[in-house]
Amino acid sequence: MKNTWPLWEVFIRSKSGLSHKHVGSLHAADAEMALENARDLYTRRNEGISIWVVESKHITASDPDDSDPLFDPAKDKIYRHPTFYNVPDEVTHM
Amino acid sequence: MNNLNFETIFQSKIDEETKIEPKDWMPEAYRKTLIRQISQHAHSEIVGMLPEGNWITRAPSLRRKLILLAKVQDEAGHGLYLYSAAETLGADRDDLVQQLLTGKAKYSSIFNYPTLNWADIGAIGWLVDGAAIMNQVMLTRTSYGPYARAMVRICKEESFHQRQGYEIMIAMAKGSPEQKAMAQDSLNRWWWPSLMMFGPNDSDSTHSDQALKWKIKRKSNDELRQQFVDVTVPQAEYLGLTVPDPDLRWNEERGHYDFGEINWDEFWSVVKGNGPCNRQRLQARVKAYEDGAWVRDAATAYAEKKEQRKLAPEATAKAA
Numbered sequence: 001m002k003n004t005w006p007l008w009e010v011f012i013r014s015k016s017g018l019s020h021k022h023v024g025s026l027h028a029a030d031a032e033m034a035l036e037n038a039r040d041l042y043t044r045r046n047e048g049i050s051i052w053v054v055e056s057k058h059i060t061a062s063d064p065d066d067s068d069p070l071f072d073p074a075k076d077k078i079y080r081h082p083t084f085y086n087v088p089d090e091v092t093h094m
Numbered sequence: 095m096n097n098l099n100f101e102t103i104f105q106s107k108i109d110e111e112t113k114i115e116p117k118d119w120m121p122e123a124y125r126k127t128l129i130r131q132i133s134q135h136a137h138s139e140i141v142g143m144l145p146e147g148n149w150i151t152r153a154p155s156l157r158r159k160l161i162l163l164a165k166v167q168d169e170a171g172h173g174l175y176l177y178s179a180a181e182t183l184g185a186d187r188d189d190l191v192q193q194l195l196t197g198k199a200k201y202s203s204i205f206n207y208p209t210l211n212w213a214d215i216g217a218i219g220w221l222v223d224g225a226a227i228m229n230q231v232m233l234t235r236t237s238y239g240p241y242a243r244a245m246v247r248i249c250k251e252e253s254f255h256q257r258q259g260y261e262i263m264i265a266m267a268k269g270s271p272e273q274k275a276m277a278q279d280s281l282n283r284w285w286w287p288s289l290m291m292f293g294p295n296d297s298d299s300t301h302s303d304q305a306l307k308w309k310i311k312r313k314s315n316d317e318l319r320q321q322f323v324d325v326t327v328p329q330a331e332y333l334g335l336t337v338p339d340p341d342l343r344w345n346e347e348r349g350h351y352d353f354g355e356i357n358w359d360e361f362w363s364v365v366k367g368n369g370p371c372n373r374q375r376l377q378a379r380v381k382a383y384e385d386g387a388w389v390r391d392a393a394t395a396y397a398e399k400k401e402q403r404k405l406a407p408e409a410t411a412k413a414a
């Protein structure tokens with residue numbers, strides 16, 4: 001029989017103050033089992049203090065082939081960066 | 095854009111060390127090569143649990159038993175990281191497992207040798223994990239992102255594997271004359287199969303050139319093997335053990351050890367299924383898979399039941 005357990009993506013917060021970060025994936029019958037498996041698979045050496053699991057099918061990803069038009073609008077807006085502006089040398093704390 | 099353009103862009107990304115990620119365009123042959131290599135690597139981790147698992151119940155102390163359990167559990171984890179890396183390429187987990195169980199897929203031939211006594215657990219950690227580390231450190235820089243990331247995680251865990259093995263070798267090599275003889279016997283049996291782990295000589299290796307061009311591999315089989323010999327020989331000397339190779343000697347001019355010819359007939363015969371334990375290993379995997387079927391079914395049924403309860407909490411409460 002085919003293994004029908006869905007695929008889950010695992011995200012781990014390594015310590016307080018840091019965001020959860022994608023670490024990999026696993027198969028599990030349900031969310032609870034996914035959490036337990038993620039604990040055993042991805043935190044055997046205290047790598048985390050918090051785990052998120054998300055069924056992979058719920059993730060919508062952008063298409064890398066469309067990344068040019070997708071990210072293009074931000075490319076020519078150099079005035080959004082502080083280095084765009086000239087501040088006279090005499091002026092400090094800016 | 096036609097395929098030729100895609101291929102040029104792909105190769106130029108590789109040339110400038112940009113990682114390839116799952117949804118990026120890639121040549122079909124790159125995808126196929128990776129699925130084959132990553133799944134074989136995963137199978138090796140899984141089958142690799144068997145020779146060592148053989149000694150868990152007979153470890154000489156509780157300390158050694160805990161360590162060996164943790165090591166074998168890590169290998170299971172390595173297998174799972176790698177299967178999920180292969181799945182990012184569109185492979186199906188169950189298909190990959192079936193390929194292993196039906197004997198269609200290969201795994202590292204080293205695991206078709208038996209573990210005859212406790213010293214073999216030391217030799218495996220020291221030599222087999224040591225050889226695997228050479229290969230895996232190289233693969234942390236492989237061109238496919240998910241494979242490289244899995245390797246970084248694996249390499250962090252491997253160094254404990256090698257050290258615990260070497261510690262066993264020290265205990266035995268510096269122990270009683272009987273223990274030292276066991277350690278020597280174990281080195282005698284594992285040395286050559288460990289050198290074979292790097293695969294055929296570069297001159298006979300079929301996939302090597304393309305794998306190097308795509309930066310799936312970054313060093314050739316012979317380069318890695320030489321690197322392994324160079325670092326391992328002094329470790330054997332420290333133990334006071336003799337590497338079973340009469341041709342082994344330091345070559346001042348090359349700055350490397352020269353070593354004897356590998357018995358490639360033995361290598362190919364084990365690859366083709368005629369090693370000492372090929373049948374036993376596959377049988378053990380098939381048995382584990384079949385014996386675990388009811389657990390998988392029960393978990394699926396339980397997950398469905400919980401889902402039903404969530405959808406209709408009252409109905410199930412009344413029925414109960």
Ligand SMILES: [Fe+2]
Pocket residue numbers: 139168169172248252
């Ligand atoms: Fe491993």
Ligand SMILES: [Fe+2]
Pocket residue numbers: 169223252255
């Ligand atoms: Fe290992």
